[in-house]
Amino acid sequence: MREILPALSRWYEAGATFGLATVVSVSRSAPRDPGAAMAVGPDGEVVGSVSGGCVEGAVFELAQGVVESGEARLETFGYSDEDAFAVGLTCGGEITLLVRPVSRESDPGFAEVAAAVAGQRPVALATVLAGPAPRGATLAVWPERVSGTLGSGGLDAAVSADARGELAQGATGQRHYGARGERREDDVTVFLQSFAPPPRMLVFGAIDFAAAVARIGGFLGYRVTVCDARPVFATPKRFPGDVEVVVDWPHRYLRGTVTDERTVICVLTHDPKFDVPLLDVALRSPAAYVGAMGSRRTHDDRLKQLRDTGLGNAELARLRSPIGLDLGARTPEEVAVSIAAEIVALRWGGSGAALTDTTGAIHPPGTGPRDGPE
Known part of the structure; x- marks a missing residue:
């Protein structure tokens, strides 16, 4: 998301609502890593990318839809064996996107997070993907404080602790909790995105x-x-x-x-x-x-x-x-x-060999970003 922040901040400061799509999980040879983002502005302007072109058309419509409805959506796109030209990833991978509306009313803390990222100050953004808490609810976590809520004090406390750990490592990914932040439960799925300073x-x-x-x-x-x-x-x-x-x-x-x-x-x-x-x-x-x-x-x-x-x-x-x-x-x-x-x-654990001389997945499972470059 880092590279599209200037446009997002411009829309936000103008009081507009925009649709923000973020990659929250990938499998196999998906073209973008978790944290990659695309946004659709109030006049149909598009910034960013979530798939290198494979599903951007469908995401454009989704982003416009969530702006109209005011409700976040979780969508998965994958390869279609029957029709490689249908909406899907022709590279054979699969991505899951959170598409949510962002405005001053729905996300009052967005400007503060954007300013921290632009100023290269460490911040992590926790967003609810599934569970009893509202999908798309956010909690911003700095090393010394938090802003926002995911719906309960216990959940906020557990997520904040994990977010600071992920931020120290520059890691991005999903975590699972109970409704009140209990460990080893699976009621709530949260996407933790780290915006650590550049390495x-x-x-x-x-x-x-x-x-x-x-x-x-x-x-x-x-x-x-x-x-x-x-x-x-x-x-x-x-x-x-x-x-x-x-x-x-x-x-x-x-x-x-x-x-x-x-x-x-x-x-x-x-x-x-x-x-x-x-x-x-x-x-x-x-x-x-x-x-x-x-x-x-x-x-x-x-x-x-x-x-x-x-x-x-x-x-x-x-x-x-x-x-x-x-x-x-x-x-x-x-x-x-x-x-x-x-x-x-x-x-990334690459061999340095020519890809034409290798076999198997181009991007092996479990090789997600560790420094929050998005």
Whole structure:
């Protein structure tokens, strides 16, 4: 939903009612993940996508219908063996959508949630899908407070606790409760959508390759920082405008920077006096990805020096070096694609093989988003 917020906020502030469709579950090769959204505005304007084009026509009509009726609907779309051109997903997957009307009257807390998301402040939105509580009822959960209600104090308390846990992980998905928030019951189904701040990409070494990696990192939704100890190279004009540029010794900067399980670290300095102390810090951090540029000979020498710092086999096994997938890349832009491909493959458990050489589901079950990019 993040990418369509400007249009939603514009409609909301104008006092209009719009229909908002959100993907709340998927199976098999569905084209969009939970959290993907599409909205239909008061003049028939459409923003966003829930299926890449397969069912958007039907969702358009649903969105207009919920605006007219004022009642949320839960709809499932799947592949039709009898008619692949009927309303359905020709990719063979299945998606379930919550389509609900949004206005100042029906959702008075929407503006506050939208402002938090736009300002990159963490917030989770809990929405009732099924149960005795009204379908489409919402509860907004911040780390320190909540707004709205799902119908009962017990349910609100249980959902708030779970939402904060999901928010810490950047996770999105469904949870089930009793009518008063009881665990291990199935009376109420709630969709928890996390809007965590964008994950961080830390790029060390302000070289041409770093500029290309920074650009593709921003494209993938990361908040990118480039760090180099050499001020002649670490200048903002050499990088995209939204990239933070820091002049500092890499290991010192990383030691003083908060990292988490979504952070990716790309070491492109290609200089042992920078690389070794930096990687000693990086490989002890919780970062999801640590990659370092260099030849295989450089990698072997680097491993010896890192062992001397006290790193063990488990920590050294986390190091992706030489960095990137084997794409035959040569230019900085091609190398950036190679690095980005490795990051994506590691995040989702991909093999890096050509899809034409693989079998089975393209998107295996249980591989939902962990950082709330929608």
